[in-house]
Amino acid sequence: MPELSNLLKDRLSRAGRPEVHPDADLLTAYAEKALPATERTQVMEHLSWCSQCRDVVFLTMEPAAEEAAVIAVVPARRRRWFLTPQFGMLAAVCAMAVGIGLVVRVQTANQNASEKSRVQEAKAAQPGVSAGVLGQEPGAGDSRAKDSEIEIRDSKAAGAATSGSAQTASAGKKPERAVSNMPQVASIAPARSDYVNLQLFATASDASFQNTNGSGDLPSAPAPAPAANTLTQAKILTREQSITLADLPGDAGKQNQNVLTLYQPRAGRQSASFADKLVDLGRHVHAKRLGPAISQDAARSFAMATPLPANNALDAADALAAKPSAKSESPGLKESSAFSANGLRGRSNDQDMGSPQWKVDHGKLLKFEDGRGYVEMAGTAGLEFSVVTSSGAEVWAGGSHAALIYSNDAGATWEKITLGDSASGTVVSIVMNGSSVTVKTSANQTWSSQDDGKSWQVK
Amino acid sequence: MAKGRLLAGKIDTIRIMNPGSRPVGNATQIARDLYERSGGQRYGLTQDEFCVVLEQVAVKYIPSAAEDERVQFWHELKLEELALARACAAGHDPAWEVFLTRYREKLHDIARGITKEDSSARELADSIYGDLYGTAERDGRRVSRLSFYMGRGSLEGWLRTVVTQEYINRYRKQKRLVSLEEREEDGVQFSAAAPDPVVPADDRLGGAVDEALGKLSAEDRLVLAAYYLDDRTLTEIGRLVGVHESTISRRLEKLVKGLRKQILAGLVTRGMNRAQAEEAMEADVRYLQVDVGKKLQENPAQAFQQGKGSD
Numbered sequence: 001m002p003e004l005s006n007l008l009k010d011r012l013s014r015a016g017r018p019e020v021h022p023d024a025d026l027l028t029a030y031a032e033k034a035l036p037a038t039e040r041t042q043v044m045e046h047l048s049w050c051s052q053c054r055d056v057v058f059l060t061m062e063p064a065a066e067e068a069a070v071i072a073v074v075p076a077r078r079r080r081w082f083l084t085p086q087f088g089m090l091a092a093v094c095a096m097a098v099g100i101g102l103v104v105r106v107q108t109a110n111q112n113a114s115e116k117s118r119v120q121e122a123k124a125a126q127p128g129v130s131a132g133v134l135g136q137e138p139g140a141g142d143s144r145a146k147d148s149e150i151e152i153r154d155s156k157a158a159g160a161a162t163s164g165s166a167q168t169a170s171a172g173k174k175p176e177r178a179v180s181n182m183p184q185v186a187s188i189a190p191a192r193s194d195y196v197n198l199q200l201f202a203t204a205s206d207a208s209f210q211n212t213n214g215s216g217d218l219p220s221a222p223a224p225a226p227a228a229n230t231l232t233q234a235k236i237l238t239r240e241q242s243i244t245l246a247d248l249p250g251d252a253g254k255q256n257q258n259v260l261t262l263y264q265p266r267a268g269r270q271s272a273s274f275a276d277k278l279v280d281l282g283r284h285v286h287a288k289r290l291g292p293a294i295s296q297d298a299a300r301s302f303a304m305a306t307p308l309p310a311n312n313a314l315d316a317a318d319a320l321a322a323k324p325s326a327k328s329e330s331p332g333l334k335e336s337s338a339f340s341a342n343g344l345r346g347r348s349n350d351q352d353m354g355s356p357q358w359k360v361d362h363g364k365l366l367k368f369e370d371g372r373g374y375v376e377m378a379g380t381a382g383l384e385f386s387v388v389t390s391s392g393a394e395v396w397a398g399g400s401h402a403a404l405i406y407s408n409d410a411g412a413t414w415e416k417i418t419l420g421d422s423a424s425g426t427v428v429s430i431v432m433n434g435s436s437v438t439v440k441t442s443a444n445q446t447w448s449s450q451d452d453g454k455s456w457q458v459k
Numbered sequence: 460m461a462k463g464r465l466l467a468g469k470i471d472t473i474r475i476m477n478p479g480s481r482p483v484g485n486a487t488q489i490a491r492d493l494y495e496r497s498g499g500q501r502y503g504l505t506q507d508e509f510c511v512v513l514e515q516v517a518v519k520y521i522p523s524a525a526e527d528e529r530v531q532f533w534h535e536l537k538l539e540e541l542a543l544a545r546a547c548a549a550g551h552d553p554a555w556e557v558f559l560t561r562y563r564e565k566l567h568d569i570a571r572g573i574t575k576e577d578s579s580a581r582e583l584a585d586s587i588y589g590d591l592y593g594t595a596e597r598d599g600r601r602v603s604r605l606s607f608y609m610g611r612g613s614l615e616g617w618l619r620t621v622v623t624q625e626y627i628n629r630y631r632k633q634k635r636l637v638s639l640e641e642r643e644e645d646g647v648q649f650s651a652a653a654p655d656p657v658v659p660a661d662d663r664l665g666g667a668v669d670e671a672l673g674k675l676s677a678e679d680r681l682v683l684a685a686y687y688l689d690d691r692t693l694t695e696i697g698r699l700v701g702v703h704e705s706t707i708s709r710r711l712e713k714l715v716k717g718l719r720k721q722i723l724a725g726l727v728t729r730g731m732n733r734a735q736a737e738e739a740m741e742a743d744v745r746y747l748q749v750d751v752g753k754k755l756q757e758n759p760a761q762a763f764q765q766g767k768g769s770d
Contacts (some may be wrong), residue, residue, distance in 0.1 A: 028612030
C-alpha cells in the first residue's frame with residue numbers, strides 16, 4: 001500500500017475539532033447500517049475527523065460483526081449445498097475413510113501380538129489353522145467376559161491372512177450363507193475395515209445378521225433406542241454359538257474372515273470397552289462422529305492388519321474387553337463422548353453437520369430447519385426462553401417465570417411442564433440423563449424428575 | 460412545520476399538536492399497532508407510556524419531520540427492544556426479568572471482548588449494570604441509563620457501545636493519573652514530548668494539502684484516517700464501510716494517487732512549476748521547523764446540534 005506523507009497524515013488527523021459527538025444510539029445504528037443515507041453521511045463525516053468515535057465504532061463493531069457472521073442468514077444457495085444429502089453422504093464417506101485408516105493402523109500395531117497368541121493356540125490344538133481353533137478360542141483361557149456377541153461377517157473378506165500361505169489360500173472362501181444374507185456387506189471392498197461394515201449395517205434398513213450354523217433366531221439384543229435399522233435389532237450370537245464358526249468350510253477360521261465381534265454388555269455393566277461403546281451407539285451411529293472420536297491411543301489398541309483378517313478384529317475387540325491394560329491404552333475412547341452412551345444422551349443441540357439444532361436467541365426458541373435456517377417455533381410466541389436442551393427428538397426448553405415446555409417429537413407438539421407451585425425465577429439450566437431431568441432456576445432452585453418430567457422434586 | 464409540544468398522557472394520539480397539523484391515517488390505530496408490535500404490555504409498559512417514548516425519540520432525531528415521515532421513522536425503530544429498555548428504566552419487574560435473561564451474560568461477554576481480561580471485564584460490566592439499573596438519582600428519582608436508549612440500533616449493540624465508551628473513558632483517565640514516583644521510575648521523564656503539528660516550510664504546500672483533503676468525501680477521509688492514522692486492517696475498514704477488503708485496498712491506492720495529483724495541481728495553481736511542486740512533495744517534513752499553526756483550528760462538524768455529548 002502506498003505511504004502517505006507525514007504532512008498528509010498530520011493534516012488528516014488535525015483537520016477537525018468536533019465538539020459534538022453522536023450519541024451511542026447513532027453510533028450503534030451506524031455500525032449496524034441502520035441509518036438512512038443522510039444521517040449515515042453525517043456520522044461518517046464526524047468519524048472522519050474524530051479518532052475517539054472511530055475507536056468506539058471499531059471496538060463496538062468487531063465482535064458484533066463476527067457474531068453476525070455466525071448467525072446471519074447464509075445465502076440460500078450456499079446453505080442448500082451445505083445441507084444437501086449429497087454433502088452429508090460425502091462427509092460420512094470421508095469420516096468412514098478416516099475411521100478405516102485409523103483402524104488399519106491399530107490393527108497393524110496389534111497384529112504381532114495377536115499372531116503370536118494364535119500360533120501358540122494352534123500349536124496347542126492342532127497343526128495349522130482349523131475351525132477347531134476358533135471353537136476353542138472362547139474356552140482357551142480367554143479372559144473375555146461372558147457376553148453375547150454380535151458378529152458381522154464380510155462376505156467378501158478376501159483379506160490375505162498374515163499367518164501363512166495356507167491361511168491365505170483359504171481366506172477368500174466365505175460362507176455362502178453369510179453372503180446371501182448380507183447384501184450390503186457384499187458390496188464392500190475387502191481392504192476396507194469391518195468398522196466400515198458396522199456403520200453400513202447401522203444405517204441400512206432391514207439389516208440382519210446370521211450366525212453361521214444356520215440355527216434359528218437368536219436372542220435379540222436389548223436396544224438402547226428402538227429403531228428399524230440399528231444394531232440393536234441385530235441378532236446376537238451367544239458365546240456358544242460363536243464356536244460354530246468352526247463349522248466353516250476349509251480353514252476359513254476366524255483369522256480368515258473379516259469378522260468384527262462386538263459385545264453386548266450385560267445389564268448394569270458399564271460400557272467401557274470400545275466394542276461395548278460401539279454397540280451402545282444404537283441409532284446414533286454416524287460415521288462422522290465415530291471417525292473423529294477415535295483417538296490415536298484407541299487406534300493403536302486395536303490396530304488391524306492390512307488387509308483385514310477377521311480374527312484380528314476379533315482379537316482387538318477381545319483385548320479391549322478383557323484386558324484392563326488395553327483399556328488404559330485407549331483413554332481417548334473412554335472419555336470420548338461419541339462412544340459414551342451417557343455422552344450421547346447428554347449431547348444436546350448437536351446436528352450431524354455441526355450446527356446446533358435448537359437454540360435460544362433474544363428470548364425466542366429457534367429450530368434449525370434445512371433450507372430455512374433458524375426459525376422460531378410455532379406456538380411458542382409470548383414465552384421468554386432462556387435455555388434449550390435436546391437429545392434426538394426430545395427437547396426441553398425453559399424460560400422466565402420457571403416456564404418449562406417439553407417435546408418428544410422434535411418440536412411438532414409441546415407439553416407445558418409445571419415444576420411446582422413454589423417454582424420461581426428463570427430457568428438457567430436443563431440437564432437430561434435418560435429419564436432423569438434436572439432443572440435449575442435463577443432463584444437457586446434445583447428441580448429434578450426421575451420419570452421424564454411427570455413429577456418433580458425440589459432440592 | 461413549527462416545533463410542537465409533546466403530548467404526554469394522551470391515549471389515542473401520538474402526533475404533536477401543531478395548529479393545522481393533519482394526522483396521517485388513523486392515529487389511534489397507528490399508536491395501537493406500534494404498541495402491539497413492541498410487546499410493551501408484557502413488560503408492564505402501558506400504551507400511554509410507550510407513546511410518550513415514541514414522541515421523545517421523534518423530537519430528538521426528526522423534530523421537523525412531517526407526519527408520514529414520523530410514522531415511517533417509528534416503524535423503523537427497534538420497537539420491542541425500545542419497549543423493553545424503557546420498561547426497565549421505569550422499574551417494571553417483568554421487564555427486568557427479561558432483560559436479565561437476555562443480556563446479563565452478554566454484558567459480561569461484551570466487556571470481556573473489549574478488555575480481554577476477566578477481572579476488569581467483570582468490574583466494567585458490573586459498573587455498567589449499575590448505571591443501567593439506575594443507582595444514580597436526579598430530583599429524587601432513580602435515573603436509569605436505559606432511558607437514553609432510543610431504539611435506532613439494537614439494544615445489544617447499544618450496550619456494546621456504552622461499554623466501549625465507558626472503557627475508553629476509564630482508560631484515558633488512568634493514563635492521566637500517573638504518580639510522580641511512577642513517572643520517575645518508569646523513565647517517563649525521558650519520554651518524548653507529544654508531537655507538534657507538522658508545518659511545511661512552504662505555506663503553499665500546506666494550502667494545497669488542505670484543499671485536496673477538503674475535496675475528499677467523508678467516506679474517503681474515513682477510510683484514509685482509519686488506515687493511516689488508526690492502523691486498522693483492510694478487513695476492519697471494509698466491515699465499517701460495508702464493502703469487501705479488496706475494494707478498500709483498491710480505494711486506498713486510488714485515493715493516495717488522486718491526492719498526489721490534486722496536491723501537485725494545487726501547488727502549480729499557487730505559482731510553482733511542476734519540478735518545484737514535485738520537489739516540495741518529496742521533501743521530508745519531519746525536519747522542518749515546527750510551529751503550532753492556527754490553521755489547525757478547523758470548523759467543527761455542525762451535524763449534531765440536537766444531541767449534545769454522548770450517553
